Amino acid sequence: MFFLQSAMLWGLFAVSIPIIIHLLNRRRHRTVQWAAMQFLLKATRESRGKKRLRHILILTCRALGIAALIFAAAVPVVSKFFGLGSGKPDLIVLIFDRSASMEANPKNGTIPRRELSLQRLRDAFADLEGTRLVLIDSASGIPQDVPSPDVLAELSATAVTDTKADLPGLLSTAAEFLAETPGRAEIWVASDLQSTNWSANDSRWDSVRASLTSLQQQPRVRVLALGGENADNQTIQILSSRRSGTNLLLDLRIARGGDARSPLNLPVTININGARTTESVTIPGQEMRFIKTIPLPSPDDHGHGWVSIPGDGNPRDNVAFYAYGPARPVKSSVVAAGEAASYLDLAAAPDGFGGQSADTIQGAAAASLVTADQSAILWAEPLPSGPIAAELERFLSEGGQVIFFPPSADSDNSFLDISWSAVGVAERDQFFILDSWDHDDGLLRDGIDGTPVPADRLRAVKRRIPEGEASVLARWDDTQAFLVRRVVGRGTAWFIGSLPDYTWSNLGDADVLLPAVQRAVLAGAERFDSGYLATVGSSVAEVKADEIRERLDDYGSDAKAEPEYLAGIQKLGERTLAINRPASEDIPDVIERSALTGLMEGTDFSLFEDTSSSGRENVSRGIWRGFLIAMLFFLLSEALLCLPGKPVATHTSPRPPVQHAR
Structure with missing residues (x-):
C-alpha cells in the first residue's frame, strides 16, 4: 500500500488534538477535600473502573476517526501486484519478456500475453508518479530509461519479436545496473514463465542470486505472469533444407497443442519465389515430421520462400522460412x-x-x-x-x-x-x-x-x-x-x-x-x-560492418518492430538468409512454481499470477472509501459511547402505614 497524496499524512498530527483537550480539561478542575463528599465517593467507587474504560474508548474512537479521515485524504492505493505493506520505490527495473512465445493468446482470450502485460504494467505505473522506470527488454538486453509509463506500449523495445529470452542473463544485467544506482529499487519481471527461457538448470543462477543479495539495498523481485493456459496452437518448423538437383528437400515438423486423440487436417501453404500452393496434411498425433520435395525451375538459380499454417493461438510460430542457392554435387x-x-x-x-x-x-x-x-x-x-x-x-x-x-x-x-x-x-x-x-x-x-x-x-x-x-x-x-x-x-x-x-x-x-x-x-x-539458414539473434544473422539489412519476403511484420529481431528472408549485403525463430520458442512447457521459487531462494521474491484473458482488469485499486467508512464507524462508536446510561434505581425502606384517628 502506498499513498498518491502522501503530503496529507502530515495531518496525522491532528490525532493528538482530542488527547490534548482531554488533558487540558483535567487541569481545569481543582480538588477540594470535603468531609461529607467521602460518603458519596464511597458509594460510587465500585463503578469508577467502568467509567474510566468508557472514557478511554471514547478518546480512542475520536483519535482513530481523525486518523481515518487523514488516510482517506492521502488517497491510499493497494496493488495486487505490489502486495500489502509495500511502499513506493524510487526505481523500478522492468525486465520485459518479448520472446516469440509471448505472442500466444491465453485460453478463451484474443489479446497476446505481451499486450496484456503492457496493459497491466501501464495501470500499475499510473499509481507510481515520480518513480524512475528503467526498461530491459529480452531482445536487446540493454537498460534504457522510459520517460513516461504512458509511452511504454509505443516503444520499439516492447514490440513483437521472434527471439528467445534469457532470464538468468537479464536478471544479472538488472543486478549490475542496480549496483551502480543508489536508492530503494524493485525488479519487475513480465514473463509467460516458459521453461526454456528461464533455464532452471543453468549454472548462472547461483551468481544471479549472489548478485541480488549482495546489493547494498536488496531489491524486491516481482514476477508478473499472465493469462493462464494457452489457446489451442499449432507450430511449424523447418529442421533442415537441402538442394538435390532440381529439387529442394525441406525437413518439416508440425506439432499441435491441446487434445491430440483425433487426427487433425491442416492446410499447409508453400510459397516459393512468390508463387503459392496449398495442400492438406493430416497430423495423426501430437506431431508429425516429413520431407517435402519442392521442384525448382533450374539447377543454377537462387530463391527463397516460406511454409505456413493457418493462424491460431500464436501467429509467430505459424511460418518457417527457407532460401537456397545453386545445386552442388x-x-x-x-x-x-x-x-x-x-x-x-x-x-x-x-x-x-x-x-x-x-x-x-x-x-x-x-x-x-x-x-x-x-x-x-x-x-x-x-x-x-x-x-x-x-x-x-x-x-x-x-x-x-x-x-x-x-x-x-x-x-x-x-x-x-x-x-x-x-x-x-x-x-x-x-x-x-x-x-x-x-x-x-x-x-x-x-x-x-x-x-x-x-x-x-x-x-x-x-x-x-x-x-x-x-x-x-x-x-x-x-x-x-x-x-x-x-x-x-x-x-x-x-x-x-x-x-x-x-x-x-x-x-x-x-x-x-x-x-x-x-x-x-x-x-x-x-x-x-545451412549457409542459407539462420536463427533470430544468432551471430550469423548479425549485420557486418559493410552490410545493409533488407527484407525480401512478403509475409508481413509489425511496423514498430526492429527487423533484426524478426524472422523472414533477409538480404545482408551479398548474403541471403532465411532467418527463423529459435526452436525452443515452440516448446509450450512452463516452469514449475516450486522450481521458480527455488531459483529465487534467498531473495525478496513474489509471484503474481493473473489468469484473466482480457485487458479490462486493473492490477491496483484505491481504498480511500474504506478509510471513510472506518471514520464513520469510529465516530458512530464515539457517539454511542457518549450516550447517558440508564438511571440506576434506588431502593429505600418502606414507610410504615399512616394510622388515621377515628
Missing part, C-alpha cells in the same frame, strides 16, 4: 583398403542416388585429403594424427561428418581422445549381436515414418570397442559400445565398432551400413545449404 571420401573400401564406396554413393560421388584413398595418400568440398569422410585406417588430424578437426567444426571404422592393424593412435581397443573375437559358432540402440537419435534412429533400422540383424565375429569420453548410441549384447558420438563444433565424429568386411561382420549388408552412411553424408551436405 554431394562428395564423400573413403579412406580404407580391401573389401571394406568397396562396401563403404557403395554406401557413400549408391546407384540411383544422383549427384552423389565418392573417392577412395588408401594408406599414406590420406595425408593429402582435401575436405573443403566434402560432405562426409569414411575412415577405416588407423586413427589420424598430425596435420591430417588437425584438418579433420577443422572439417568437423565447420559441419562435416566423419565415420571412423576400426582398422585391421593394431595402432596406439587416438583422435579426440578416443582410441580403439584390441580386436575382440567371438567364441566359435557365436556372434557379437547388436542388442540395443537409440531409436530417436543418431545414425540408427528410426525413419521419419517410424520404421526402425533392422540393426538386430547385425552379426560380428570381430570387433573393436571405441574407448574414451563419448555418447553411446548403440551397444552389443554384452553392453559394450558399438556406436559412439563426439560433437565437434557444427559437425559430428562417429565411431562404429566393426568393419564392413565379411571376415569381421555382415555390416557390408545394406540393412545397417546404408542408412547409417547416408544419414552422415546428407548431414554433412547440409553444411553447404
Whole structure:
C-alpha cells in the first residue's frame, strides 16, 4: 500500500488534538477535600473502573476517526501486484519478456500475453508518479530509461519479436545496473514463465542470486505472469533444407497443442519465389515430421520462400522460412583398403542416388585429403594424427561428418581422445549381436515414418570397442559400445565398432551400413545449404560492418518492430538468409512454481499470477472509501459511547402505614 497524496499524512498530527483537550480539561478542575463528599465517593467507587474504560474508548474512537479521515485524504492505493505493506520505490527495473512465445493468446482470450502485460504494467505505473522506470527488454538486453509509463506500449523495445529470452542473463544485467544506482529499487519481471527461457538448470543462477543479495539495498523481485493456459496452437518448423538437383528437400515438423486423440487436417501453404500452393496434411498425433520435395525451375538459380499454417493461438510460430542457392554435387571420401573400401564406396554413393560421388584413398595418400568440398569422410585406417588430424578437426567444426571404422592393424593412435581397443573375437559358432540402440537419435534412429533400422540383424565375429569420453548410441549384447558420438563444433565424429568386411561382420549388408552412411553424408551436405539458414539473434544473422539489412519476403511484420529481431528472408549485403525463430520458442512447457521459487531462494521474491484473458482488469485499486467508512464507524462508536446510561434505581425502606384517628 502506498499513498498518491502522501503530503496529507502530515495531518496525522491532528490525532493528538482530542488527547490534548482531554488533558487540558483535567487541569481545569481543582480538588477540594470535603468531609461529607467521602460518603458519596464511597458509594460510587465500585463503578469508577467502568467509567474510566468508557472514557478511554471514547478518546480512542475520536483519535482513530481523525486518523481515518487523514488516510482517506492521502488517497491510499493497494496493488495486487505490489502486495500489502509495500511502499513506493524510487526505481523500478522492468525486465520485459518479448520472446516469440509471448505472442500466444491465453485460453478463451484474443489479446497476446505481451499486450496484456503492457496493459497491466501501464495501470500499475499510473499509481507510481515520480518513480524512475528503467526498461530491459529480452531482445536487446540493454537498460534504457522510459520517460513516461504512458509511452511504454509505443516503444520499439516492447514490440513483437521472434527471439528467445534469457532470464538468468537479464536478471544479472538488472543486478549490475542496480549496483551502480543508489536508492530503494524493485525488479519487475513480465514473463509467460516458459521453461526454456528461464533455464532452471543453468549454472548462472547461483551468481544471479549472489548478485541480488549482495546489493547494498536488496531489491524486491516481482514476477508478473499472465493469462493462464494457452489457446489451442499449432507450430511449424523447418529442421533442415537441402538442394538435390532440381529439387529442394525441406525437413518439416508440425506439432499441435491441446487434445491430440483425433487426427487433425491442416492446410499447409508453400510459397516459393512468390508463387503459392496449398495442400492438406493430416497430423495423426501430437506431431508429425516429413520431407517435402519442392521442384525448382533450374539447377543454377537462387530463391527463397516460406511454409505456413493457418493462424491460431500464436501467429509467430505459424511460418518457417527457407532460401537456397545453386545445386552442388554431394562428395564423400573413403579412406580404407580391401573389401571394406568397396562396401563403404557403395554406401557413400549408391546407384540411383544422383549427384552423389565418392573417392577412395588408401594408406599414406590420406595425408593429402582435401575436405573443403566434402560432405562426409569414411575412415577405416588407423586413427589420424598430425596435420591430417588437425584438418579433420577443422572439417568437423565447420559441419562435416566423419565415420571412423576400426582398422585391421593394431595402432596406439587416438583422435579426440578416443582410441580403439584390441580386436575382440567371438567364441566359435557365436556372434557379437547388436542388442540395443537409440531409436530417436543418431545414425540408427528410426525413419521419419517410424520404421526402425533392422540393426538386430547385425552379426560380428570381430570387433573393436571405441574407448574414451563419448555418447553411446548403440551397444552389443554384452553392453559394450558399438556406436559412439563426439560433437565437434557444427559437425559430428562417429565411431562404429566393426568393419564392413565379411571376415569381421555382415555390416557390408545394406540393412545397417546404408542408412547409417547416408544419414552422415546428407548431414554433412547440409553444411553447404545451412549457409542459407539462420536463427533470430544468432551471430550469423548479425549485420557486418559493410552490410545493409533488407527484407525480401512478403509475409508481413509489425511496423514498430526492429527487423533484426524478426524472422523472414533477409538480404545482408551479398548474403541471403532465411532467418527463423529459435526452436525452443515452440516448446509450450512452463516452469514449475516450486522450481521458480527455488531459483529465487534467498531473495525478496513474489509471484503474481493473473489468469484473466482480457485487458479490462486493473492490477491496483484505491481504498480511500474504506478509510471513510472506518471514520464513520469510529465516530458512530464515539457517539454511542457518549450516550447517558440508564438511571440506576434506588431502593429505600418502606414507610410504615399512616394510622388515621377515628
